[in-house]
Every structure is written in structure tokens, then in C-alpha cells.
Amino acid sequence: MPAGTLDRPAGPPSAGPSPSANPELTVRLEDLPYAHLLQRHTGPLRPDARYDTVHFDELALTGQFGGAHFLECAFTGVRIEEARLRRAGFNEVWVQGARLVGVDLAESEWQDAEVEGSVLAGVSAYGSAVRRTVFRQCKLEAVNLRGAVLRDVVFEDCLLRDVDLSDAKLTGVSFPGSTLDETRLRGATLKDADLRGAVSLGLPDGHLGLRGAILSTHQLLDLAPQFAQALGISVKD
Numbered sequence: 001m002p003a004g005t006l007d008r009p010a011g012p013p014s015a016g017p018s019p020s021a022n023p024e025l026t027v028r029l030e031d032l033p034y035a036h037l038l039q040r041h042t043g044p045l046r047p048d049a050r051y052d053t054v055h056f057d058e059l060a061l062t063g064q065f066g067g068a069h070f071l072e073c074a075f076t077g078v079r080i081e082e083a084r085l086r087r088a089g090f091n092e093v094w095v096q097g098a099r100l101v102g103v104d105l106a107e108s109e110w111q112d113a114e115v116e117g118s119v120l121a122g123v124s125a126y127g128s129a130v131r132r133t134v135f136r137q138c139k140l141e142a143v144n145l146r147g148a149v150l151r152d153v154v155f156e157d158c159l160l161r162d163v164d165l166s167d168a169k170l171t172g173v174s175f176p177g178s179t180l181d182e183t184r185l186r187g188a189t190l191k192d193a194d195l196r197g198a199v200s201l202g203l204p205d206g207h208l209g210l211r212g213a214i215l216s217t218h219q220l221l222d223l224a225p226q227f228a229q230a231l232g233i234s235v236k237d
Helices: 217-230
Strands: 004-005 050-052 054-058 062-066 069-071 074-076 079-083 089-091 094-096 097-103 110-113 114-116 119-121 127-135 140-141 149-156 160-162 168-172 177-183 189-191
Touching: none
Parallel strands: 050 069, 054 074, 062 079, 069 089, 074 094, 079 097, 089 110, 094 114, 097 119, 110 127, 114 127, 119 140, 127 149, 140 160, 149 168, 160 177, 168 189
Antiparallel strands: 004 062
């Protein structure tokens, strides 16, 4: 059995944003500093392989290629389903219009990456390290980031639904224009984590895990009943 299979998608993803349908995406392929070096990828992916300045375009990927490392690569319109990318490395990569479903990204490393207009659903990324990375106009649903380390990460205009950040470490993380729906922070360690720009905070664990977060006055008032309950305070008018 080959380590990974690759073929052209039979059709567009059934759901999720499309880069062509979203004119507000801010970066184009030709804007990348390494765009002139990119070579289109052909053939299957291999575990523990190194890919430098490679362009993965409109491909369907599946299989096992854990430990692979991607440096200055571009992923456009890629669909990755039920694939194993455990301990993979992504350094200075650009991802646009991708769809990742049921992908194992546990203990992977992301640095200086940018992900735009993409969908991550049922992704396991616990224990990952994500640094200086931007997620823009993305949908993250049922993503497991337990115990992950996020530093200087921006979720801009994203939907985070059923995202588990329990026991994670968030430093300098912000959520401008994003919606947090059923986002778990129990046991998380936050430092300068800026939640003020979030459109809404749906936190099933309530105040737990919010120590070290930066909130707006409006957000604090919205969370006041949960804080009062935790402190055993009864509010009666």
C-alpha cells in the first residue's frame, strides 16, 4: 500500500468557504516572497519527506505521511481527508481554500504560516505547537487542540465551533471578528490572550480557563452571572 494517495478531486467540497467566492482574501499566490520558486507537486506524499517551495494545487490527499516537513510551500484548493500527518512540520506555508476532514495533525508544528478561507473539521491537533500563524476567514469545527501551545496566533473573522483548547497554552493569541461557539478552555493557561475583538464568546466551561485573558467591559458583563455563580454570590434586585 502506498504511503499516501493523490488525485484530482471529483468535485468541489460539499460545504465550506471557497477562495473564489470570497473576494476579501488578502493574499494572492503571486504575492508570496517565494512564489517564483514554487514547483507544482506530482506523485504521492511520503512520510518523513521534506518538501521545499512546492505548490500543492487542487489535489485530494489521503494516507499516511506523518513526519513530513513543508518549508515555503503553498496549498491551494487542496482536500485532505482521513490522512495522518502526525508530527509534521509547516514552516512559512500558505494555505488557501483548503478542506481538512478527519486529519491527524497531533504534535505537528506550525510557524510563520497563513491559512485563509479554509475548513478544518474533525481534526486532531492535540499537543501541537503553533507560532506566528494567522487563520483568516476559516471554519474550525470539532478540532482537538488539547495541550497545544499557541504563541502569537491570530484567528481573524473565523468560526471556532466545538474547538477544544483544554490544557492548552495561549500566549499573545487574539480573535478579531471571530465567533467562539462551544470553545473549551478548561485548564488552559492564558497570557495576553485578547478576546476583546471576538464577536461572541460561547464558553461552555464558563469562567474556567479565563485567567490571563483580556476582555472588554461588555464581555465581562455578559460573563458576570457565571463569575457570580462560581463565587457563590446571589444577585437579587
